[in-house]
Amino acid sequence: MKLILDGKINRTYVQTLCMAFFHGEKFPKDEKDATTVLYVKTEDREGGIYCEAELCTQNGKERATSFDAFSGIKSYERVSKTAVGKAVYEAASKLTGKSLPWGILTGIRPSKVAADLIKDEGKGCASEILKNEYLLSDKKIRLVTDVAQNEKKIISLATDKTCSIYISIPFCPSRCNYCSFISYATPKLFSLIPEYLNRLMLDIKNTFETVKSLGLKVLCVYIGGGTPTVLNESQLDKLLSCIGNCIDTKELLEFTLEGGRPDTITEEKLRIAKAHGVNRISVNPQSLNDSVLEKIGRKHTVADFLMAYETVEKSGIEHINTDLIAGLDGDTKESFQNTVDKIISLSPGNVTVHTLCVKNAAEIRKGGAAYETDDKAASASVDYAYDRLTECGYAPYYLYRQKNTVSDLENVGYSKPGEEGLYNVFMMADAHTVFGVGAGSTTKLVFSNEGKTEIKRIFSPKYPYEYLQDNQNKYKEAEDFFKKEV
Ligand SMILES: C[S@@+](CC[C@H](N)C(=O)[O-])C[C@H]1O[C@@H](n2cnc3c(N)ncnc32)[C@H](O)[C@@H]1O
Ligand code: SF4
Missing domain, CATH: 1.10.10 (Arc Repressor Mutant, subunit A)
Structure with a gap:
C-alpha cells in the first residue's frame, strides 16, 4: 500500500490502523505501481484538527473527513490521532465493509x-x-x-526494588504450523540441549548474583519456551536444582513452569517440579477438537490433553493455566464454544484465550502464502469466551494485542479470584525489571523516577546455537543502568 501523508501525521499509527483492515499489508517506501493508495491530510483549524482521508483500491474509492476539537487535558497528539484515525477508519470501513x-x-x-x-x-x-x-x-x-481495574492491584506489587526472572527453553517436541516463536524442534537439534543447559545454568547463577548485588527482591521466576517440559526428568531436576541453589523458592510469589504441550508432561516431571517449589504450570490444548489439532500440526489429541490435565491436577501444583487459540484453521464458532465449555468444566484457575496471529515466520505463511480465516467465527469465539468465563467466576486481568491478528482481536488472561498469573502482567505493563536468561530472551531494566519510567532492553541471541557462542556482559550493563538511575 502506498501512503501519502500531508501534515503532522504519525505514519506508524496510520500503517497499524491500515493493517487491521488489510491483513499482512506492507508499506514499501518507493512503491511505484501501488494498487492501493491512501492519502491523508490534516490541517490545524480554529479549536481543533481537521482531517481528510481518501482510499483507492482495485475495488473502488472512498473519502471521509473528520474534525476533532481541543478540550480539557487532551494533548495535541491525542487530538491529531483521533482526527486522523476517524477519517481513515471511515474511508476503510466504507470500502471493505468491515468494522x-x-x-x-x-x-x-x-x-x-x-x-x-x-x-x-x-x-x-x-x-x-x-x-x-x-x-x-x-x-x-x-x-x-x-x-x-483488575491488573492495577497486581501492578502495585512491583516496585523499583523488585524484579522477575524469565528462563528460556527454546525447544519443542515438534513445530505447530501457526507458531512463529523461535524454537528447535528436531532430534538433531535436541542434541544441543545438554550444552545449552550447562550454559543456561551458568547464566542463571550470574543473574541471581547480579540481582543480589543490586539489592532486588525476586517476585516471580518463569520458565517458558518453547516447551520447557521437553527436558527429560534428569535435565529438569538439574535446572530446577540450580534455581533452588540460587534462591529460596518458597519466598517467590510465583514460580511457573510453562509445560504447554500435553505430550511432554509426565507424572515424574511434575513430581520433580512440585518438589522444587513450582506453583504454577500451563498445560495447553489450544483447541479441544481433534480435527483442528491435526490441522495445526499439534501432534497430540484431545484425549492426550485430558490425561495430561488429570496428571497435573493430581500433582498438587497449585495453579493451572490452559491456553486456547480462537480462529484456528478448521475451527468454527460452535467447536470453539465446545472447547471453552469443556475447559470450564475442568475448572482450571487460569484460562488464556489467544486469537490467532499470522506472522511470516509461521509454517502457514511459508513462501508468503496468504492465510484465509473465518473472521466472524473468531470474533464470535472470543465474545463467547468472555461471556461464559465471566459468568462462571473468571475475571479478565491480562490483555494484549498484536499486529496481524485475525479480525484485529486480542489475547486475554482470565482467572478465578487469587489465581492471576503475576509474571505476565509485570512483563506486559513494564511494571518492574525482568532479567531474561537464555536464547531469545529479553532483559528489560526498569526504573521509575518522579513519575517517569526509564526502560532499557538487552536482547539475548535468538537461536540456541548463537547463544552458546555469545559472551555479552549484560550483568555489567544492568549494574551501570541502576548506578546511573540511583
Ligand atoms: C510461548 S507459546 C508456548 C506454549 C507451549 N509451547 C504450547 O504450545 O503449548 C505460548 C502460547 O502462545 C499462543 N500462541 C502461539 N502462537 C500463536 C499464534 N500464532 N497466534 C496466537 N497465539 C499463539 C499459544 O496459545 C501458546 O500456548
Ligand atoms: S505453539 Fe508451543 S509447542 Fe508449538 S511450536 Fe510454538 S512454542 Fe512450540
Whole structure:
C-alpha cells in the first residue's frame, strides 16, 4: 500500500490502523505501481484538527473527513490521532465493509489507555471517550475497563526494588504450523540441549548474583519456551536444582513452569517440579477438537490433553493455566464454544484465550502464502469466551494485542479470584525489571523516577546455537543502568 501523508501525521499509527483492515499489508517506501493508495491530510483549524482521508483500491474509492476539537487535558497528539484515525477508519470501513472491535485504538496494551483515562476522567467518562473518540465496541469497552481495574492491584506489587526472572527453553517436541516463536524442534537439534543447559545454568547463577548485588527482591521466576517440559526428568531436576541453589523458592510469589504441550508432561516431571517449589504450570490444548489439532500440526489429541490435565491436577501444583487459540484453521464458532465449555468444566484457575496471529515466520505463511480465516467465527469465539468465563467466576486481568491478528482481536488472561498469573502482567505493563536468561530472551531494566519510567532492553541471541557462542556482559550493563538511575 502506498501512503501519502500531508501534515503532522504519525505514519506508524496510520500503517497499524491500515493493517487491521488489510491483513499482512506492507508499506514499501518507493512503491511505484501501488494498487492501493491512501492519502491523508490534516490541517490545524480554529479549536481543533481537521482531517481528510481518501482510499483507492482495485475495488473502488472512498473519502471521509473528520474534525476533532481541543478540550480539557487532551494533548495535541491525542487530538491529531483521533482526527486522523476517524477519517481513515471511515474511508476503510466504507470500502471493505468491515468494522473493527477496537475502533481506531492501536497498540499492544489498550488497558494502559483505559487506566489513564479512568485515572484522569473517572470510569463513566473513560467509557464514553473509548466509545465516541476511539470507536471501541461496547464489549471491548467492558473488557478493557475490567482489565484496567483488575491488573492495577497486581501492578502495585512491583516496585523499583523488585524484579522477575524469565528462563528460556527454546525447544519443542515438534513445530505447530501457526507458531512463529523461535524454537528447535528436531532430534538433531535436541542434541544441543545438554550444552545449552550447562550454559543456561551458568547464566542463571550470574543473574541471581547480579540481582543480589543490586539489592532486588525476586517476585516471580518463569520458565517458558518453547516447551520447557521437553527436558527429560534428569535435565529438569538439574535446572530446577540450580534455581533452588540460587534462591529460596518458597519466598517467590510465583514460580511457573510453562509445560504447554500435553505430550511432554509426565507424572515424574511434575513430581520433580512440585518438589522444587513450582506453583504454577500451563498445560495447553489450544483447541479441544481433534480435527483442528491435526490441522495445526499439534501432534497430540484431545484425549492426550485430558490425561495430561488429570496428571497435573493430581500433582498438587497449585495453579493451572490452559491456553486456547480462537480462529484456528478448521475451527468454527460452535467447536470453539465446545472447547471453552469443556475447559470450564475442568475448572482450571487460569484460562488464556489467544486469537490467532499470522506472522511470516509461521509454517502457514511459508513462501508468503496468504492465510484465509473465518473472521466472524473468531470474533464470535472470543465474545463467547468472555461471556461464559465471566459468568462462571473468571475475571479478565491480562490483555494484549498484536499486529496481524485475525479480525484485529486480542489475547486475554482470565482467572478465578487469587489465581492471576503475576509474571505476565509485570512483563506486559513494564511494571518492574525482568532479567531474561537464555536464547531469545529479553532483559528489560526498569526504573521509575518522579513519575517517569526509564526502560532499557538487552536482547539475548535468538537461536540456541548463537547463544552458546555469545559472551555479552549484560550483568555489567544492568549494574551501570541502576548506578546511573540511583
Ligand atoms: C510461548 S507459546 C508456548 C506454549 C507451549 N509451547 C504450547 O504450545 O503449548 C505460548 C502460547 O502462545 C499462543 N500462541 C502461539 N502462537 C500463536 C499464534 N500464532 N497466534 C496466537 N497465539 C499463539 C499459544 O496459545 C501458546 O500456548
Ligand atoms: S505453539 Fe508451543 S509447542 Fe508449538 S511450536 Fe510454538 S512454542 Fe512450540
